[in-house]
Amino acid sequence: MPDDAIAHAEPSAATPLQRAIPWALVATRVVLAPVAVWIAYADLPRWLWLAQGAAAALSDIYDGKLARRWGVVTGGLRQADSVADTIYALGVAWSFWLAEPEVVKDHLWPILIIIGLEAARYPLDWIKFGRGASYHATSARAFGISLILSTFTVMGFGVAWPFLWLSMAIGLYSEVEGVAISLVLPRWTHDVASVRVALDLRRRAASEPATVDRPPGLVARYHALPEKVRMVTTALLGALIGLATYEVIFAIQPFEPRAPVSWAVAFLIGVVRQHGLHRWLTFPERRGPYLASLGRAYLMYAGSLCFGTVLDWSLTEGLGVHHRLAWLACLLSTATISLVFLKRFVFLERVKPIEP
Numbered sequence: 585m586p587d588d589a590i591a592h593a594e595p596s597a598a599t600p601l602q603r604a605i606p607w608a609l610v611a612t613r614v615v616l617a618p619v620a621v622w623i624a625y626a627d628l629p630r631w632l633w634l635a636q637g638a639a640a641a642l643s644d645i646y647d648g649k650l651a652r653r654w655g656v657v658t659g660g661l662r663q664a665d666s667v668a669d670t671i672y673a674l675g676v677a678w679s680f681w682l683a684e685p686e687v688v689k690d691h692l693w694p695i696l697i698i699i700g701l702e703a704a705r706y707p708l709d710w711i712k713f714g715r716g717a718s719y720h721a722t723s724a725r726a727f728g729i730s731l732i733l734s735t736f737t738v739m740g741f742g743v744a745w746p747f748l749w750l751s752m753a754i755g756l757y758s759e760v761e762g763v764a765i766s767l768v769l770p771r772w773t774h775d776v777a778s779v780r781v782a783l784d785l786r787r788r789a790a791s792e793p794a795t796v797d798r799p800p801g802l803v804a805r806y807h808a809l810p811e812k813v814r815m816v817t818t819a820l821l822g823a824l825i826g827l828a829t830y831e832v833i834f835a836i837q838p839f840e841p842r843a844p845v846s847w848a849v850a851f852l853i854g855v856v857r858q859h860g861l862h863r864w865l866t867f868p869e870r871r872g873p874y875l876a877s878l879g880r881a882y883l884m885y886a887g888s889l890c891f892g893t894v895l896d897w898s899l900t901e902g903l904g905v906h907h908r909l910a911w912l913a914c915l916l917s918t919a920t921i922s923l924v925f926l927k928r929f930v931f932l933e934r935v936k937p938i939e940p
Contacts, residue, residue, distance in 0.1 A: 602654040606661055609647035613668040616640045617675030624679035633679065633739050640672055641732050648720070662718040662774040669728070670702060676735055687744045693835050694752035697828040701759035704825070708763065712864075713772035719765055722777050723758040730754045749836055756832045760853065763825070767860035768874075783874065807868050814866045815926070819919055821865075822858045829853055830911055843907035844897040847914060851892060855885050858922075859930070867931040880930045888918035 616636050623633045647665060651657045677695060681688045688695065709717040730751035737743045761779055768782040770789040776782050806814065834846040859881040863874075892914040899910040 598654050598656045602650075603656045606647045606651040606654075606656060607664070609643040609650070610661070610664050610668045612643040613640050613672040616643075617672045620672075620675045620679045621682065624682040627683075630683075630739055633683070634736060637676075637732070637735060637739070644669065644728065657775075659718070659772075659774050662720065663716055666716065666718040666720070673702075673731070674699070676731070680735075680738065684738055684742065684744075687738055687742075687748070690744065691748055691752060691835075694749075694756070694832045697832050698752065698755045698759055701756075701763070701825070701828055705759070705762055705766065709766055712766060713769075715772060717762065717766055717772075718774040719762060719776040720774070721758065721761060721765065723754065723761050727751065727754045727758040752832065753836050756829070760829065760857070764856065764860060767864050786874075806865060811866070815862070815923060818861050818865045819858075819923060822854070822861050823915060823919070825857060826850060826854045826915070827911070829857075834907065841897060841901050843900040843910055844893050846907075847896040847911060848889060848893045851885070851889050851918075855881055862926060862931070866926075877930055884925050884929050885918075885922060888922055891921075892918045 616639060619636050620633060620640075623636065644665075648657070648662075651661060677688075677699070706716055709715065730747070734744070734747040734751040737747050764779045765776050765782045768779060768786050769776065770786050773782075773785060776785070809817075830846055830850040833850050834842060837846055837849065839845045856878070859878050863877065895917060896907075896910050896914050899905040899913060900907050905913075
């Protein structure tokens with residue numbers, strides 16, 4: 585729902601109690617986060633932890649359901665819902681560490697990377713929209729369901745495989761899609777089911793330029809930087825996200841040789857990420873049709889993909905170089921080539937920019 589519709593989201597027919605109940609359910613998860621940590625810290629019976637987890641899950645299900653039934657959904661409520669989910673998830677991670685430290689150690693890298701990606705999304709959304717995101721995408725819902733399953737199997741039965749690894753994989757996709765939605769959306773909107781829906785909203789906004797919000801001051805100042813500075817800075821931002829993506833893929837994918845395969849998969853995902861970042865931050869005046877420029881990006885990066893995969897295999901399998909050093913070497917070699925051809929091959933059209 586766009587900003588200009590939020591003010592009309594609460595009908596006068598709703599009673600004060602109906603408006604208060606969804607907020608109370610959201611607050612329940614904030615309260616239960618330290619409760620989950622305390623139960624684990626005090627080594628209380630596990631059924632108490634499972635009971636609070638069930639209460640948190642029910643609050644997450646019914647806050648939105650009741651708000652929609654009573655017609656009291658607002659942007660503020662949905663944003664608070666997302667913040668409460670994050671706070672409770674951190675509480676669960678902390679209680680995991682206290683109750684099952686070996687499980688956490690076995691899954692430490694993917695857990696930290698997902699937390700890092702979630703933390704990175706907040707400044708991204710505040711820079712672009714001036715507020716946090718609240719998409720409640722289908723992938724995020726799937727992540728939530730998988731977390732419920734994995735937390736109950738770990739805390740209830742001490743069993744992590746395969747549920748926690750599956751949850752980490754879904755969580756990675758959810759976080760990457762959340763970043764993609766933020767990059768695609770032209771203005772703040774809540775309840776966006778997928779990046780495909782975000783693309784549809786962007787196309788509608790492009791046909792109504794008068795209704796598109798002006799970019800926040802920070803983004804406008806970034807666009808005022810020299811193009812080469814924007815290009816290098818955006819590439820560094822993408823590299824940090826790319827490292828997080830690679831680490832999760834390397835941790836969860838079972839195929840050998842692990843490092844080259846992980847590099848190739850992360851690279852294919854990274855094409856979409858880098859294309860979106862450069863489209864939004866580096867070349868605001870060269871935004872032609874999205875799919876056309878994305879297709880050219882994949883064509884341009886095809887050579888880098890082959891070169892980087894062979895280089896990674898040679899370094900890790902042939903010379904025994906640590907896989908993270910090989911990742912860095914591949915990044916430096918392919919990024920240099922890619923930056924040279926971005927403007928000349930991918931972002932060709934000079935058009936009136938669609939405001940981010």
